[in-house]
Amino acid sequence: MNKFILTIVLFASTISFAQSLESKIPANAKLVVTIDGSHLLELVPLTEFENYSVIKEIIKEIKEDKPHINGISDLGFDINSDAYYFYQPTDSIIYHVGLIKLKNRVDFEKLLDSSAQKKIVRSGNVSHYAEDSDLNIMWNDNILMLSGGMPSYSYFDENRERFEAQALNEDEGFYEIKNRVAGSWAANYAKQLFNYNGVSIASNQGYLKSKDNNASATLWIKSYGELMGGFMSSSLGMLVGSGLNMNYSNYGIGSVTAHLYFEKETARITSKMEVNDRWEKALKKMYSSKIDPSFFKYINENEMLGYTSISIDTEAFLEEYPKLMSEIYGGMLPDYREESILAAELFTLILDEEAIGELITGDMLFVLNDIVDKDVTYTTYEYDDDYNEKEVVKTKKESSPDFTIIVGSENEKLLLRLIRLGVKHEAFEHKSSYYKINLPSKTPFDLYAVIKDEKVFLTTSEKRITNIINNRTVSQVGNHKKIMKNNTSVIYMDLNKLMDKIPESELSEDEEQFVAYAKDNLRNAYFKTGKMKGKTISSELILETAKNRKNSLKVLLDFLEFVD
Amino acid sequence: MFKKGLYFILFGLLFLLSGCFEIIEEVSLNDDGSGQVTLTLNLSRSKTKINSIMLLDSVNNYKVPSESEIEKHFAGIVNTIENTNGVSDVSNTINLTEFIFTLSCNFENVEALNTVISNFSSKEEAKRIQDHKHFSFDKTNQTFTRSYHYDIAKEIKNTKMEDRKIFETASITSIYRFNKSIISSKNLAAKISGSKKAIMLKVSAQDIIKNKKSIKNQIKLQQ
Numbered sequence: 150m151n152k153f154i155l156t157i158v159l160f161a162s163t164i165s166f167a168q169s170l171e172s173k174i175p176a177n178a179k180l181v182v183t184i185d186g187s188h189l190l191e192l193v194p195l196t197e198f199e200n201y202s203v204i205k206e207i208i209k210e211i212k213e214d215k216p217h218i219n220g221i222s223d224l225g226f227d228i229n230s231d232a233y234y235f236y237q238p239t240d241s242i243i244y245h246v247g248l249i250k251l252k253n254r255v256d257f258e259k260l261l262d263s264s265a266q267k268k269i270v271r272s273g274n275v276s277h278y279a280e281d282s283d284l285n286i287m288w289n290d291n292i293l294m295l296s297g298g299m300p301s302y303s304y305f306d307e308n309r310e311r312f313e314a315q316a317l318n319e320d321e322g323f324y325e326i327k328n329r330v331a332g333s334w335a336a337n338y339a340k341q342l343f344n345y346n347g348v349s350i351a352s353n354q355g356y357l358k359s360k361d362n363n364a365s366a367t368l369w370i371k372s373y374g375e376l377m378g379g380f381m382s383s384s385l386g387m388l389v390g391s392g393l394n395m396n397y398s399n400y401g402i403g404s405v406t407a408h409l410y411f412e413k414e415t416a417r418i419t420s421k422m423e424v425n426d427r428w429e430k431a432l433k434k435m436y437s438s439k440i441d442p443s444f445f446k447y448i449n450e451n452e453m454l455g456y457t458s459i460s461i462d463t464e465a466f467l468e469e470y471p472k473l474m475s476e477i478y479g480g481m482l483p484d485y486r487e488e489s490i491l492a493a494e495l496f497t498l499i500l501d502e503e504a505i506g507e508l509i510t511g512d513m514l515f516v517l518n519d520i521v522d523k524d525v526t527y528t529t530y531e532y533d534d535d536y537n538e539k540e541v542v543k544t545k546k547e548s549s550p551d552f553t554i555i556v557g558s559e560n561e562k563l564l565l566r567l568i569r570l571g572v573k574h575e576a577f578e579h580k581s582s583y584y585k586i587n588l589p590s591k592t593p594f595d596l597y598a599v600i601k602d603e604k605v606f607l608t609t610s611e612k613r614i615t616n617i618i619n620n621r622t623v624s625q626v627g628n629h630k631k632i633m634k635n636n637t638s639v640i641y642m643d644l645n646k647l648m649d650k651i652p653e654s655e656l657s658e659d660e661e662q663f664v665a666y667a668k669d670n671l672r673n674a675y676f677k678t679g680k681m682k683g684k685t686i687s688s689e690l691i692l693e694t695a696k697n698r699k700n701s702l703k704v705l706l707d708f709l710e711f712v713d
Numbered sequence: 714m715f716k717k718g719l720y721f722i723l724f725g726l727l728f729l730l731s732g733c734f735e736i737i738e739e740v741s742l743n744d745d746g747s748g749q750v751t752l753t754l755n756l757s758r759s760k761t762k763i764n765s766i767m768l769l770d771s772v773n774n775y776k777v778p779s780e781s782e783i784e785k786h787f788a789g790i791v792n793t794i795e796n797t798n799g800v801s802d803v804s805n806t807i808n809l810t811e812f813i814f815t816l817s818c819n820f821e822n823v824e825a826l827n828t829v830i831s832n833f834s835s836k837e838e839a840k841r842i843q844d845h846k847h848f849s850f851d852k853t854n855q856t857f858t859r860s861y862h863y864d865i866a867k868e869i870k871n872t873k874m875e876d877r878k879i880f881e882t883a884s885i886t887s888i889y890r891f892n893k894s895i896i897s898s899k900n901l902a903a904k905i906s907g908s909k910k911a912i913m914l915k916v917s918a919q920d921i922i923k924n925k926k927s928i929k930n931q932i933k934l935q936q
Contacts, residue, residue, distance in 0.1 A: 527757040528811045530737065536888045536911040538739070547761050591764040591810075 170233055170248040170292060173342060174350040179376050180236040181350060183360075183367045186228045192365070192411055192702040195221060195228070201710050215259060225257030226250070226293070235350070236376075241304040242334055246342065247295040254290045275343060283332070285339035294343055298335030300327050355404050364408035365702070373422065374400030401425045401477055403684075411702035414672075418690045429684045431473045434465035436637045436680055441512045441557055443602060445633075447617065448516065449625045454650060455642035457515040458633045464506025471496040508564070510603075512557035518610070519551040520650040523593065548652050549593045553608040564600050583614050632677065640676040644668075666711050670695045670704050733758035733882045741890040742857060746822045746850045750829060756812035763812055780809050787814065793832050794818060799825030823848040855934040859887065883918035885928055893934040900930035 174181060190198075198204060199220050211218050221228060227250035237244045251257055258266065261278065270277045278286045287294045305312060305327050312326050321329075350356050359369040370376055377400065403423040410417045424432065440460040448456070475493035525547040530538050558564055568584060571577040577584040583599040586607075597614040599606050608614050616622050633639055648668040653661060672693035679687045694704040737753040756763060769777050778786070787807055795803045799821035806815045820826045826848045849858045894909040903914040912932060920926035 525761055527760065528813060529735070529755065529757065532888075532913065534907045536890075536906050536913045538737075538888075545758065591760075593761045593764070 169349075169351075170231065170250060171351050172349045173248055173292070173294065173345050174233060174235050174246075175237060175342070175345065176348040176350055176352055178235040178237045178350050179371050181356065181367075181369045182234040183369075184232045185362075185365055185367075186230050186232060188363075188365050189411075189702070190229060192700050193706060197703075198706075201706060203710070211260075214262075217259065222252075223256055224260060225253040225255070227252035238301075241301050242331055242338075243299045243301065244335070244338055245297045245299070249293045249295075251288060251291055251293050254288065257288065257293060277340070279332075279336060281332075283335070285336055287339055287343045289343075292343075294339065296335065296339045296342065298331050298338065300331035359404075359406040361408050363410060365411050366409040368405070368407040370405040373402040373405045401428045401473075411700055411705075413700050414694055414696055416692045416694060416701040416705060419687065420689075421685050421687045423684050424686065425684070427473065427476060429681065431469040432686060433681045434469055435461055436686075437465075438462045438511060440514075440633050441510070442630075442634075444512060444514050444555060444557070444604075445626045445630055446624045447553065447555055447606075447622050448514075448629065449623045450627045450629060451625055452518060452623070453643070454517045454519065454647045455640075456517065456629075457513075457638070457640045458636075459511070459513040459638045460633075461511040461637060462506070463509050463511035464502045466511065467500055467502040467505055468497070504560070507559040510557035510559055512555075514553075514555040516553045516555075517550060518553055518608075518613070520548050520647075521551045522546045522652070523549040525593075546652070547593070548650070549609075551594075551609045553606065553610075553613060556605045556607075557603060558600070558605055559603050561600050561603065564605060568598075568600070582618050632675070636677045636679050638678045642674045644671040644674055663712060666708065670698070670708055672696075735884045735886060737886045737888070739888045739890075740826070740848070742850065742892075744892050746852060747820060748826070749817065749819050750826055751815060751817035754814045760810075760812050783807070783809070790832050791816065794829055797825060797828050797832070800829060823850045855893065855936050857889065857891070857932045857934065859889075859928060859930045859932075861929065884915060885918065885921070886913065886915040887928055887930075888913045889932065891932075891934055896933045896935055898930055898932045900927065902926050903930055903932075 199208065204221070208218065208220060211224075217223065230250040232250070233246075233248040235246050235248075237246065258269070258276070261269070265278060265280075268278055274289045276288055280286065283297050285294075285296050287296075305323075309323060312330065313323055315330070316322075316326055317329075353371075355371065356369050359367060361367060401424055403425065405420065405422050407418060407420040410419070438460050440458055444458075471493040475489040523546070524544050526542050526544050528540060528542055531541050532538055568577055572579050572584070575587060577586055577598070580597075583597055586596040586598055588594075588596055594609045595611070597608055597611055599614055599618055601617065606614065606617050608617075613622075629639075629641065632641075645668055648664045648671075651664055656664060672695065673691075674693070675689070675691040677689045677691075679689070692701070694701040698704050733756075735753075735755045735758075737751075737755070739751040739753075740748060741750075742748040766772055766777055767780070771777055784807060787805065791803055791805050794800055794816070801819045801821075803816070803818040805817070806813070808814070818829060820829065823846075827846060830847055845860065847859065847861055849860070850856070851858075888911060890911045892910070895905050895912055898905060898912055900914060902916060903912050905912050912930075914928060914930060916926040916928055921928070
C-alpha cells in the first residue's frame with residue numbers, strides 16, 4: 150500500500166513538475182521571455198508551418214545527418230507548450246537560460262551527434278551534456294534546459310590577481326583561467342537550476358501581472374535601470390576604465406513589459422514602462438497636453454500617405470527635462486552630481502521657458518500628402534556619324550515628396566519679425582500672402598510658408614498654401630482624430646497607398662514583386678506613444694494586414710516566404 | 714573586388730549610390746602608338762539621389778565623401794598621372810552640380826595609357842592591370858586590343874545584393890579613333906563609323922554581368 154501511495158505521489162509530482170517550467174525560473178531573474186507555443190500553433194498549424202520553404206530547408210538539412218527526422222514533431226520538443234528564456238546576472242557571471250518542454254526524450258537525444266552522445270553524463274533520470282564551457286544542456290523526460298554563462302568583465306578584472314594565483318600550470322593565462330572558472334560555475338549553476346525547488350518567478354506579482362493569454366510572446370524586465378546597470382558594467386566593461394562610476398539603479402525606469410499579438414487583421418507589439426515618482430511628475434506635465442483640435446482642419450485622410458503628430462507641452466518640457474536629466478545623471482554619476490545640477494540651472498537661466506512655449510506650443514504635425522512626379526533635367530551625350538560627342542540635356546521623371554508641416558505657435562508677432570529678417574537676408578521670398586523659402590538649388594522640392602491661426606505652415610505645394618490661406622482646405626480626419634488626441638505621438642503610414650506611389654522605374658524586378666505583394670497583404674502601420682497612466686507610459690506598434698486572410702501571423706509568414 | 718578594378722575607383726561610393734551612371738572611354742590613337750585619352754564618369758541622371766545621399770554620413774555601410782574629399786581625392790589621382798612617365802597635358806574637370814568627372818591626357822605609348830588606367834585602382838589591381846595590358850597596340854600587324862582581366866560576372870556575384878542593384882542601368886561606352894581605316898573588329902556589338910576611322914561600343918553593365926556582352930575588342934587597321 151505504501152508503495153502504491155509513493156507511486157501516486159511520484160506520478161503526481163512528475164506531472165506538476167512537467168507542467169511548470171516556470172518553477173525553474175528563480176524569483177530573482179531580471180528578464181523573462183515567454184513564447185506561447187500552443188497559441189502560435191493555433192494560428193498556424195504545424196502541418197502548414199512545415200510547408201514553408203525555410204522550414205522545409207531546415208528539416209532537409211537536419212535529415213541529411215538524421216534520416217529519421219521528417220518534421221518538427223520528430224525533434225522531441227513539446228511545441229504545444231510555453232517556452233522560456235531568462236536572464237540572471239550575478240556580480241561575477243551572467244546566466245542565459247532557455248527552457249523547453251520535451252515530449253519525447255529519445256527523439257531529442259537522437260539529435261545529438263554520436264560523439265556528443267558519448268559525453269552525456271547520466272544521473273538517474275537526468276542527463277547532462279556540456280558542449281564546451283559556454284553551454285550546458287540538461288534534460289529529463291519532460292524538460293530541456295540550455296544554459297550559458299558569460300563571465301563579468303569587471304569582476305574578473307578587479308580580482309585578476311586572485312584568479313591568476315589559481316593557475317593550474319605556468320601555461321594557463323588569465324583568459325584561460327577565466328574561462329575555466331566561469332565554465333565550472335556555469336556547470337554547477339546548471340545542475341542547481343535543473344533541480345531548483347526554491348521560490349520561483351511565479352511568486353513575483355509584477356511578473357504575474359505581465360502575463361496575457363492572448364499574447365504569442367511576452368517580455369518582462371524586472372527593472373530596466375538595473376538591467377542596464379548590470380549589462381554595462383558586467384559584459385561590456387566599458388565604464389570600468391572610464392572612471393565613471395555609473396549607477397543605473399537611479400535611472401528612474403522600473404519594470405518593462407512587452408507583448409506580441411497576432412490577431413485576425415493586425416500584428417501588434419505593445420510595451421509598458423513603469424517609472425518612478427520623479428519621472429511620473431515630469432512626464433505628466435510634459436505629456437498632458439492634447440493636440441490642438443484646430444489642427445484637424447488641415448487633415449484629409451483621403452489625400453495623405455501618412456503623418457506624424459506630436460503633442461507635448463513645450464514650456465513644461467523645457468522646465469522639467471533639464472531638471473530630470475540632472476537628477477538622473479546626478480544619480481547615475483554621483484561624482485558629477487554638482488556639475489549636472491549646475492548645468493540644468495544654467496540651462497533654465499538662459500531660456501525663458503514661457504516665451505519659448507508660446508513660440509512653439511509643442512503641437513506638431515507632419516503630413517506626407519503625396520509622392521509626385523517631377524521633371525528633372527540631366528546631362529548625357531549624343532554622337533554624330535563619326536562618333537563625335539555632343540553634350541545634351543534631357544528630362545526624366547523623378548519622385549518628389551509632397552508634404553505639409555504644421556507647428557503650433559502663440560507668438561505670431563515674433564515669428565513675423567523673424568520672417569521679415571529672413572526676407573531681408575533673402576532666405577525667404579515674399580509672395581502675395583505667403584513666403585517661398587529659398588532652399589539650396591539642389592533640394593528636389595520647393596517650400597512655401599505662411600503663419601495663420603497661431604500656426605506655422607510649411608508645404609511643398611503652392612496650391613495647398615493658397616488653399617490654407619483662403620480656408621479652402623478639406624477636413625476629413627476619421628479615426629485619426631481619436632488616435633492623435635489620445636497619444637503623445639503617432640506615426641502613421643498607409644502602406645497600401647505608399648507602395649502604390651513608389652515609381653516602378655526606381656525598382657528592380659524583385660522589388661517590384663515585393664511591393665506588389667506588400668500592397669496586397671499590408672494595410673496601415675502605426676506607432677503610438679500614449680499619455681501617462683499612473684506611473685506607466687505605454688507604446689504600441691501596429692501592423693494591419695489584409696482582411697481576407699486567416700490571421701496576421703499567417704500573412705507575415707507568407708510574406709517572409711515570398712521574400713525568401 | 715570588381716569595383717576596385719573599375720575606372721574611377723575613388724568614386725566607387727558614388728557607384729553604390731546611383732542606379733544610373735555612364736562611363737565613357739575615348740582613345741584617339743596616332744600611327745606611332747601615341748595618342749590622347751579622355752575618361753568620363755557621368756552620374757548626372759542620378760544627381761537628385763546623390764544630392765540627398767551627400768547629406769548623409771554613410772550609406773550601406775560606405776562612408777559618404779564630402780565634396781572637398783571628392784575633389785581632394787581626384788586631385789591626388791591627377792597629380793599621380795601628371796608624374797607618370799610618357800604622359801603629358803593632363804587636364805580634368807569636376808562638375809559637382811551634374812556630377813560629371815572627366816580626365817584627359819596625351820600618352821606616348823599604350824604602356825603609359827595602361828599606367829593611367831591603373832591609377833584608378835588599388836595597388837594590387839594596378840599591378841594586374843599593367844601585367845595584363847588592358848590596352849595593347851601591335852604596330853606590325855596594326856592591331857589595337859582592348860582587354861581586361863576580371864571575370865566581372867563572378868566578381869559581381871560576390872557583392873551584396875543591395876550593392877548589385879546599382880549596376881542595373883549603368884552603361885560603359887568606348888570610342889576609339891584612328892588615322893587609318895578600320896578593317897575589322899572582333900566584338901560584333903561594336904559599330905564602325907561611316908568614315909571607318911572610329912569605332913564605338915556601348916554595353917550595359919547588365920549585359921557585362923550576364924556575360925552577354927563585353928567591352929573587350931580587337932581592332933584591325935589597314936596596313
